[in-house]
Amino acid sequence: MVSKSTATAFRAASRTPSVRARAGWLTAAAVVLVAFNLRLGISSAAALLDALRTGLGFGDGVAALLPTLPALCFAAAGAGTGALARRLGAERTVLLAVAALAAGLGIRAVPATWALLAGTVLGMSGLALCNVLLPTLVRAHFPGRIALVTGAYTTALSLGAAFASAAAVPVAGALGSPSLGLAVWALPAAVAAVVWASVRPPRPPAVVGPARTVSPWAMARTRLGALVTAYFGLQALNAYAVTGWLPSLLSGQGMSEGAAGGVLAVAQAVGVPVSYAVLAAARDPRRLRATFAAVSLAMLAGFGGLLVAPVALPLVWAVLVGAGLCSFPLVLTVIAGSGGSAAETTALSTLSQSAGYLLAALGPLAVGLLHGATGGWGVPMAVLVGTAAAQLAVGMALTRR
Numbered sequence: 001m002v003s004k005s006t007a008t009a010f011r012a013a014s015r016t017p018s019v020r021a022r023a024g025w026l027t028a029a030a031v032v033l034v035a036f037n038l039r040l041g042i043s044s045a046a047a048l049l050d051a052l053r054t055g056l057g058f059g060d061g062v063a064a065l066l067p068t069l070p071a072l073c074f075a076a077a078g079a080g081t082g083a084l085a086r087r088l089g090a091e092r093t094v095l096l097a098v099a100a101l102a103a104g105l106g107i108r109a110v111p112a113t114w115a116l117l118a119g120t121v122l123g124m125s126g127l128a129l130c131n132v133l134l135p136t137l138v139r140a141h142f143p144g145r146i147a148l149v150t151g152a153y154t155t156a157l158s159l160g161a162a163f164a165s166a167a168a169v170p171v172a173g174a175l176g177s178p179s180l181g182l183a184v185w186a187l188p189a190a191v192a193a194v195v196w197a198s199v200r201p202p203r204p205p206a207v208v209g210p211a212r213t214v215s216p217w218a219m220a221r222t223r224l225g226a227l228v229t230a231y232f233g234l235q236a237l238n239a240y241a242v243t244g245w246l247p248s249l250l251s252g253q254g255m256s257e258g259a260a261g262g263v264l265a266v267a268q269a270v271g272v273p274v275s276y277a278v279l280a281a282a283r284d285p286r287r288l289r290a291t292f293a294a295v296s297l298a299m300l301a302g303f304g305g306l307l308v309a310p311v312a313l314p315l316v317w318a319v320l321v322g323a324g325l326c327s328f329p330l331v332l333t334v335i336a337g338s339g340g341s342a343a344e345t346t347a348l349s350t351l352s353q354s355a356g357y358l359l360a361a362l363g364p365l366a367v368g369l370l371h372g373a374t375g376g377w378g379v380p381m382a383v384l385v386g387t388a389a390a391q392l393a394v395g396m397a398l399t400r401r
Helices: 002-035 042-047 051-057 060-065 071-080 081-088 088-107 113-142 146-175 178-183 188-197 224-253 257-282 285-306 315-326 325-338 342-359 360-372 378-398
Strands: none
Touching: 002 113, 002 146, 042 051, 042 081, 042 088, 042 146, 042 178, 042 224, 042 257, 042 378, 051 060, 051 113, 051 178, 051 224, 060 113, 060 360, 071 113, 071 188, 071 224, 071 342, 081 088, 081 113, 081 342, 088 113, 088 178, 088 188, 088 342, 113 146, 113 178, 113 325, 113 342, 146 178, 146 325, 224 257, 224 285, 224 325, 224 342, 224 360, 224 378, 257 285, 257 315, 257 325, 285 315, 285 325, 285 378, 325 342, 325 378, 342 360, 360 378
8 A cells, every 4th residue: 555645755756747847838938038028129229210319319429329339238247147147046147137128128218318328228238148148048948959949039039129120110109209119118028027037947956157167268268269259249240230220221211210110120030930940950060151151141142232222122131131140049059059068158158248249339339430420321331241251251260160
């Protein structure tokens, strides 16, 4: 006869797989929901940049700084992510980060330039923490499904960016204020924070830094660390430059603000199906080099089209640029699958994203300043064609072996 205590233990053990499965699905949903919010504040600001400039009355300097701030915050705040995560735990750090994002976006409701900049700094600092930690959390919670979960959360990121680009102008018009049109994106961030609050570390706990802490700067002295950082920085430079200025470029050529935001939305939405094809190809090491080449060549071709004839075939250029933006999930997959431990993955992620985003900040800033100095888009786009060519070269070096 089975004792009561033994039967109770057996029932508890039999429930464990289903409980773990539900926890896994909840964590995956939380990761995807957080990722959906990671570009809402950036894309909406790009689509509303001209309206904000008119309404708040700021000049070329602030106009160049606003799309540059996300990359600067990613570089500055991202450098301290590993230390903060070791102190609080990765899951709690992401909760703090999403709360900061929601608060920062909410501050931008105040119709003043200082509120726009302060809210952007706070919100983007929260995004920086999420950017660094999501690859580590994917590795810790889903060690056997890194490519699958990375694909899911980068898809959510692309969908969020496309949705914000397309909806920002109509939403701001309905609310009667571009400032309120920015602040409304604090609501999905608040929802993400509530859902993420239920995420717990896996068992055994996900340790961001073991007893032997891995320094990001030690990773910088390795070939992998240097090339991943260079590639990450160049793809981010190109992505933030085109995301921050594409609507302004097209509206400057006579396209309406709503239509220009729609073209940016197409570029970001294209990344959804293409990213799955890219990640599927990247699972085969024999195809990795060709995959890196394909996404970089697409970005190069899209930038070339925007340089030569920006409004002749805007949707064609948007599709090419959107395919080029898939270099982001591609390099994230390389980061998440690299290193012998979660600590090494975090070190590589911290290095590539802090130093990489510092390089990336030059993109939107240089585009804004060059446009202001020349009064046109030819010189800025010629520079971006050069950075796209550099991204291709680094990608070929990274995948040489």
